[in-house]
Amino acid sequence: MPFELPSFPPAQQAQIIRSNQRDFIHLSALREQLDGVLRTWLGTRRLTRWDREVELATKLLYYGMTVGRATQTLGEEYTDIWSHSSRTGQLPSLRTRAALILLPTLPSYVMARWGSSFSSTSTIGSLLRKLPDCLEVLSEVNLAVFYFRGTYYDLVKRVLRLRYVSSLPANPNTRPPSYSLLGILLATRLIYRLWNLCRTLSHTEAKDHNSLRGKDPAGHAEEAxxxxxxxxxxxxxxxxxxxxxxxxxxxxxxxxxxxxxxxxxxxxxxxxxxxxxxxxxxxxxxxxxxxxxxxxxxxxxxxxxxxxxxxxxxxxxxxxxxx
The missing domain is CATH 3.30.40.10 (Zinc/RING finger domain, C3HC4 (zinc finger))
Structure with a gap:
């Protein structure tokens, strides 16, 4: 009888969702403790000014001590799931782990800290102001796809092709829960946002057309x-x-x-x-x-x-x- 290497089943949607929820809880607890320590040193006013840096340091500390060391996060340990590369079938490489830590944290910090320094009339400034909304929409699209297919919960993991496997054997007598309804609700919300965007663009074109004809556009927002x-x-x-x-x-x-x-x-x-x-x-x-x-x-x-x-x-x- 030939020897076969053990294989691990893919993680279920419920495991991935619970893992992310637990990571969020632990991140929030770590942030509160760090805020308490820094408030005694810096005071509330200075802590408020350095709020973005504290949030960045919290995420880098949490994920650096887990993902950076090629170990499970507390949420992944709680649900017994492991991250692996779908390209190689092995644990993520050092470069992939670094990208997994920096991509969700560093760009958002840079845009929040220095995005307002660019003029809104410049091309770079307008792009930086639209980029967070675009990323939010892409994240919602990715989440809707996850609720239907159960593959990539996070947009960065989809880009890096990182999937989860479970160390728990699959039970053939139980049927995993379905999250398709959440996907339908999220897809409905995305369709509404698209419709609202189209209506806004058409309204803007109408105002520009009226302004070219020398008319004051209706609904012009007055400065307070x-x-x-x-x-x-x-x-x-x-x-x-x-x-x-x-x-x-x-x-x-x-x-x-x-x-x-x-x-x-x-x-x-x-x-x-x-x-x-x-x-x-x-x-x-x-x-x-x-x-x-x-x-x-x-x-x-x-x-x-x-x-x-x-x-x-x-x-x-x-x-x-x-x-």
Missing amino acids: YIDDKPVSTMLSRVDSDEAPEILAENDERTVLDFAQISSQLRANRNCTLCLEERTATTATECGHLFCWDCIVGWGREKPECPLCRQSLSLTSLLPIYNL
């Missing part, structure tokens, strides 16, 4: 102003760690007479983000007060109130001059 200052220019301000701090007495966006305010009352004017006396006091929709630069910098990273976690919209911030 606060004290004769466009809101877009206020939101596009770039915070800098090297910018000089403005004292409350020198704040041009307040009408308070600090000489008549007691030190106890001034102590209650501290911003909960920078832990310093507020400048350019700004109120959120939920009624909490922060410095303008602090809450705008926070809102760019997390669209939620730092205190009550209510949803936060930068265009709904209200500057207050007498608080």
Whole structure:
């Protein structure tokens, strides 16, 4: 009787989904612990400014200690699945593992950090602003295909041709669950987005046609102003760690007479983000007060109130001059 090498069955969809969910949970826990440590060293304001770097370091640390060492992630270990190359049938090479770590993390960090530095009118700037939306659509298409076929859950793994095998033997008496319904729902969403994009393009062409004929296009979005200052220019301000701090007495966006305010009352004017006396006091929709630069910098990273976690919209911030 000839000897046959043992073969491993391909991983099931449920195993791959649970593996990614567990990795997400462990990444979130590692991020919270790292935030707690860095907050005691840097403070909340500086930690907010370095939020992208902390997220990048968390992912590089987690996947570098697992994928980089050619071992299972905690999610893959939980579901007993292994990644292997569909081209060679072996474990991913060092170059493939490096690409698997850097491709999902480094480009998104570069675009988030320096994408706004390019002018929106330039070709590179417009492409960089459209690239995240294109990648999001491609990821959703890939996920819809996964729900139908169960092969590649991640877009990067599809590009690198990395598949999963399971160390658990397949049970012929059980039928694996089907996720085709999720694929249908996701495909419906993609069709709606495509229809909405076509409608937007047709509307834009109509506005351009009307503008060429000397007519004001209907539905033109008017710029919002606060004290004769466009809101877009206020939101596009770039915070800098090297910018000089403005004292409350020198704040041009307040009408308070600090000489008549007691030190106890001034102590209650501290911003909960920078832990310093507020400048350019700004109120959120939920009624909490922060410095303008602090809450705008926070809102760019997390669209939620730092205190009550209510949803936060930068265009709904209200500057207050007498608080």
